[in-house]
Amino acid sequence: MNIRIRFQILFIVLISSHFGKTQICTDLIEDSSVYKVSMIYDDVVQLMYQHSEVLSVDILGFSEFGQAIPVLKIENKEKRLDKKPVLFVANLHAREFYSSKFLMKFTNQFLLSLKSDSCIYKNASKYLEEYIIYIVPLANPDGLKIAQQDWNGIESHREEISKIKRIGPYSDWKANGKGIDLNNNFDDGNFHLKHGRLFEEKPASQGHKGSFPGEAIEAKLIQNLVDSIHPLITLSFHTKGDVLFWADRGTHTKFRGLDTKLNKKVAQECDLIMARVSQKPKDYAAGLENYVRAKTGSIGVCVELSKSNNKEAQNPPSQFLDLVWKKCKNLPLIYLDEFSRLYPEYADLFD
């Protein structure tokens, strides 16, 4: 075979293997546009069909306006009783679709990595020997629709929505469809003390904690999920500040340093700031992470993806890859790696 033909064959092999690799690991999730509720539902369904051997999808329940809140479960079906459940939640705050996109992209890439060593998460299958991963990528579908002024499916609630006090444009909407900030509505024992910087007595696009804990259906559903699966780690994703809110004064000492070690590692690896231990329940109370720490004694972290921009609005959709994905794509698995390493010393905390 002459050298030219050999070169051509080599070239074709290289191209096809590159192409095959690209196809195997190609992302379902679009990187640079606004992530709409309908797109999230479509992507969830696609994933369910493509990865049914390890992924099951259930409806956790329905939002105030009747939209489905899916919960994804990634599990090696081989039964073992001692697997550790972990929970990742996105979109408690309506406008923050970066968080949904991050979790959906992580889910897709993790599932692809289970099938091929050429995708980004090496040894992905080893995590499923130890963990069951639960993912709620769309906690607040009504709020996300309102923030995106996507009235399709919630048109009949439009008048009701228009009567809720709006602080800023619709695109700044943080609350659920009834004007309750979900991350101020969890029953962590300090709900009565909560009085955030933006405090609204009545339903509003942000800053209203509700009249009682668990008033918002969406918060109650996630609280019930936590109570039923007992996650050892809960990561709640938000989208501003490149910061981890990882501890509060009321619960910090009971973790005996596990929370510090775990979050320090993640902050270093992903170049995030660790917030100071929150001091006043008035400021920190009634979030999902607070509920998890106070009521279940497990690790709960609010992860703020992407840098601050001194605006209410999230950073532009076109910057998702640079500001979120490239920086934090390994974050969930760093938590799991570090937790596995530290667990033997702290196992009694989770008895």
Ligand SMILES: [Zn+2]
């Ligand atoms: Zn938020």
